Amino acid sequence: MVTMAIAKQTLEDMLRRKVLLILLIVAVAMIALGPSVGFLSPRESSAVLRSLGLAVILIAGLLITILAGIQVIPTEIERRTIYTVLSKPVQRYEFVLGKFLGGLFTVFVMIAAMGIVFLGVLFYQEKHPAPEMIMGVVMTFFQMMLLGAMAIFFSTFATPVVNFFLSFGIFIVGNMSVVTESLTKNPNPGTRIVAMIVHVLLPNFGNFNIQNKLIHPEVQITNENVFIIQNIVYAIIYSAALLIGAIIVFDRREV
């Protein structure tokens, strides 16, 4: 009950943040304007729209997640609202989980809004529903869940500015998992060890990008459902580990 009360309050607070709303409006506008790219053939136009839509959802989702994730806990400390919350019978883990869930609900609402517009525009363009694209949006959401958990973890000990660059940087490196994986076979032992550490420790964000398959149906992934479920489970387990870390750090933190 306490965790959900904090999550609800966080969601309501986040949905009133102008910067997040502006990001959402810009993203929705970009998706909605997709069909106006009219100089391409119908097949190319459809691929561009699918690519543009998922890319916009990813970029807007990324910015919304990082901005929400780096702010939810430090803002409470900065405004000193945390004093009136933690002086009540609230366990610190309930506070961390409530803040994470509030941020996650925010990201969910925003990605869902963009996703609905995207699917609507796609239907308008292609004259038939494209349910397979839902999976692309869902994967983006789970990717953002993992990123959000990471931002919450860093926010328990780092300043928002440091957290922004850390989360963003790790997201970029984590998206290059193909590169880091190839570096683990490098002949140089130093490079191999560093690449191994980076590849194993950092979240593998690259696996959530299933756009190629969705945009170019001719690309085949063996056992696609298993691949998707594996990644969702990976996101949940990794996020849980990050949240446990966040709770351990925050439990010892003075506010």
Place this chain on the structure above:
Amino acid sequence: MAAAIVTQGLTKTYLDVWNKAEIVAVDHLDLQVEEGEIFGFLGRNGAGKTTTIKMLLGLIFPSAGTGTVLGKPLGDIEAKSRVSYLPENPYFYESMSGWDVLDFYARLFRLREPERSQRVQKALEEVRLDPKAWKRPLRGYSKGMLQRIGVAQALINDPQLLFLDEPTSGLDPIAHAELRDIIANVGRQGKTVFLSSHQLPDVELVCSRVAIIHRGKLLATGKIGELTAGEKVEIRADGVRNGVIKQIEDLVGPVEHSDGRLRIPSVDEEKVSDLIDLVRSVKGRILAVVPHKRTLEEVFVDVVMKEGVA
């Protein structure tokens, strides 16, 4: 009567920015606050008052020493359900209405409907917030209204013990007086109030006991009446013949007298008995013996100045 708060050697130290020198915010604080009393916790800015309250609430952790709140260790969740806190210059979620903010805090106490709504309404009525403002966003509230919301959130769980940190700071005189009355009313309900304040006249009016803290050290503690009681008295007498005035002046120094009436503004307590004997020896009449009483402010300044002001 059981103790609501006990601290033993409670200490909080911080390291400076270079992580070398130790800054002692609270220094071996031994304190006992009884249940049902309104206890004033006095000190200058930076004396360690807020740090002490934060340690008692488990928001920060002591570097040394121990303490209990309502018989439980510091930061205990069960104790927190019977405690409340109004921080100095509180900030609330300004996009929420007064009602919604209190509803949120009530949820943190795991209160369910319909009790939750009843508690919210009761708290808002208790702090006398205009019902027209209950459903308005806090961003439109005045400082006084926000402070009432602060007190209301501190009353939402019907606490046994309230920590109030500078509750009247920055309020206009009317809001100030009203809030002071609310605090006094809370005390009349038998709740324990730990009131940290600079407003010494308020403390003198509402508190039964005080502690004075300076540079983290406890300098004085006791009942207000005991701390403010002076060691001198004023004596007024009638029918005192001129013949005895010289003897009286030898005993207590210069006096005011005319037509047999005598006024001695300041007499040491140990000389009172001899003086009364002298007046009576000439068939004079003692009209009044008035003990000198200091204000709490005078006591505070005296205690702090003796320690040295920095």
